[in-house]
Amino acid sequence: MCLAIPSKILKINGPTAEVDIAGNVKEVNIMLTPEAKVGDYVLLHAGYAIQVIDEKSAEEIFDAWEDAHEALQ
Amino acid sequence: MRHSSKKEYARYLLDRLHQEIDRPVTVMEVCGTHTVAIAKSGLRELLPEKMHLLSGPGCPVCVTDDYDLDVVMAMSRQEGLIMATFGDMMRVPGTESSLLQEKSRGADVRVVYSPSDALQLAKENPEVDVVFLGVGFETTTPVVAAAIDQAVQMGLENFSVFSLHKLVPPIMRVLLDDPEVKIDAFLNPGHVCTILGTEPFRFIAEEYGKPCVVTGFEAVDILEALLLIVRQYREESPAVDIQYKRAVRPEGNPVAVGFIEKYFTPVQSRWRGIGEVPGSGLELRDEYVQYDARKRFPITVKPGKCRKGCSCGEVLKGLKLPYECPLFGKVCTPAKPVGPCMVSTEGSCAAYYRYGRQKAGV
Numbered sequence: 052m053c054l055a056i057p058s059k060i061l062k063i064n065g066p067t068a069e070v071d072i073a074g075n076v077k078e079v080n081i082m083l084t085p086e087a088k089v090g091d092y093v094l095l096h097a098g099y100a101i102q103v104i105d106e107k108s109a110e111e112i113f114d115a116w117e118d119a120h121e122a123l124q
Numbered sequence: 125m126r127h128s129s130k131k132e133y134a135r136y137l138l139d140r141l142h143q144e145i146d147r148p149v150t151v152m153e154v155c156g157t158h159t160v161a162i163a164k165s166g167l168r169e170l171l172p173e174k175m176h177l178l179s180g181p182g183c184p185v186c187v188t189d190d191y192d193l194d195v196v197m198a199m200s201r202q203e204g205l206i207m208a209t210f211g212d213m214m215r216v217p218g219t220e221s222s223l224l225q226e227k228s229r230g231a232d233v234r235v236v237y238s239p240s241d242a243l244q245l246a247k248e249n250p251e252v253d254v255v256f257l258g259v260g261f262e263t264t265t266p267v268v269a270a271a272i273d274q275a276v277q278m279g280l281e282n283f284s285v286f287s288l289h290k291l292v293p294p295i296m297r298v299l300l301d302d303p304e305v306k307i308d309a310f311l312n313p314g315h316v317c318t319i320l321g322t323e324p325f326r327f328i329a330e331e332y333g334k335p336c337v338v339t340g341f342e343a344v345d346i347l348e349a350l351l352l353i354v355r356q357y358r359e360e361s362p363a364v365d366i367q368y369k370r371a372v373r374p375e376g377n378p379v380a381v382g383f384i385e386k387y388f389t390p391v392q393s394r395w396r397g398i399g400e401v402p403g404s405g406l407e408l409r410d411e412y413v414q415y416d417a418r419k420r421f422p423i424t425v426k427p428g429k430c431r432k433g434c435s436c437g438e439v440l441k442g443l444k445l446p447y448e449c450p451l452f453g454k455v456c457t458p459a460k461p462v463g464p465c466m467v468s469t470e471g472s473c474a475a476y477y478r479y480g481r482q483k484a485g486v
């Protein structure tokens with residue numbers, strides 16, 4: 052329930068942003084991370100960015116997320 | 125870290141744990157994702173005998189009370205109303221039915237991935253009321269608060285939230301105060317702490333003298349956290365440590381906390397099998413009462429009878445292991461769940477059923 056997925060911000064349009072999640076482009080809301088810039092990595096939860104993280108962390112969390120996601124299927 | 129080096133690192137951590145543990149330690153995880161990670165990795169079998177892991181009330185779906193669920197079902201049956209919910213809630217049984225059953229009988233229940241999808245539904249269907257079922261801990265609450273903020277900006281009058289939101293720190297205090305529950309340390313939920321940071325958990329170290337470690341979701345994260353706990357005990361320096369530095373800063377996300385505080389206020393809330401806990405739930409603030417589904421559609425239902433033999437309450441408090449429930453695996457299975465702990469993929473019973481059946485001999 053509290054899973055969060057890392058993604059990279061490609062484009063910002065006001066309160067929303069286009070992000071790349073493992074090669075898929077998706078529109079998400081970035082109201083909760085107003086400091087996020089294009090090129091930043093953010094953690095996503097239920098369609099909203101909840102924290103800005105660094106690239107290395109994003110990669111590591113992504114690996115863990117893939118594992119967890121598999122477990123929950 | 126690559127797979128092989130991860131394995132080696134896990135072995136190293138396990139070895140350290142075996143060498144360094146010098147007293148029995150019972151550790152509770154308060155996060156369904158940890159419960160699944162621990163069950164899946166089979167970690168329990170590899171830990172030193174002195175180390176016990178308990179699963180706590182870490183799944184927001186599982187802690188939802190029957191009475192609240194019955195009110196949700198009754199509301200979903202109202203004419204001219206769309207109930208929008210995360211998929212996790214669809215199969216959770218109230219005393220009589222589930223949202224899935226209500227839907228099959230004609231209720232307009234929609235599964236959404238994000239509360240912003242519910243906003244969209246409200247925008248597209250101005251003639252009906254859209255109620256978003258707000259379930260979740262502090263990871264999810266700011267997202268719902270942000271959606272309410274958007275509804276306010278958009279002047280959406282047909283959108284409201286049925287808040288079943290729960291707060292993690294107050295329930296940890298309840299567990300610490302319960303003389304039956306014996307916990308020496310906590311693995312803190314990683315993404316709840318992404319929002320809250322460490323401050324709201326300091327009382328655990330300072331008032332109760334117990335370590336807590338904010339933990340990530342891989343087996344090596346959990347092992348690292350357990351080692352930090354053992355070291356905190358050895359050094360007699362209980363504190364709130366962050367193992368999951370990748371996603372958690374000590375100050376959390378103050379903007380997100382600000383959204384929660386702007387729209388919600390803490391209230392007494394019912395936890396399944398645990399009961400009423402003061403200040404452990406959230407309702408809309410008076411200024412935003414029009415977005416509060418409970419106030420907009422006041423519904424009361426007759427309290428239903430608790431299912432006989434269901435041990436969800438004891439399981440949630442770590443007093444019983446899932447397979448100690450008389451219904452586990454026999455009457456209660458993921459295909460035919462009796463309690464929500466068996467429905468949610470992150471529920472303790474579902475995790476044990478999935479990964480621990482052989483051991484339980486079921």
Ligand code: SF4
Nearest residue numbers: 435436449456463473
């Ligand atoms: S096995 Fe089923 S009935 Fe027993 S505690 Fe778990 S969810 Fe509840």
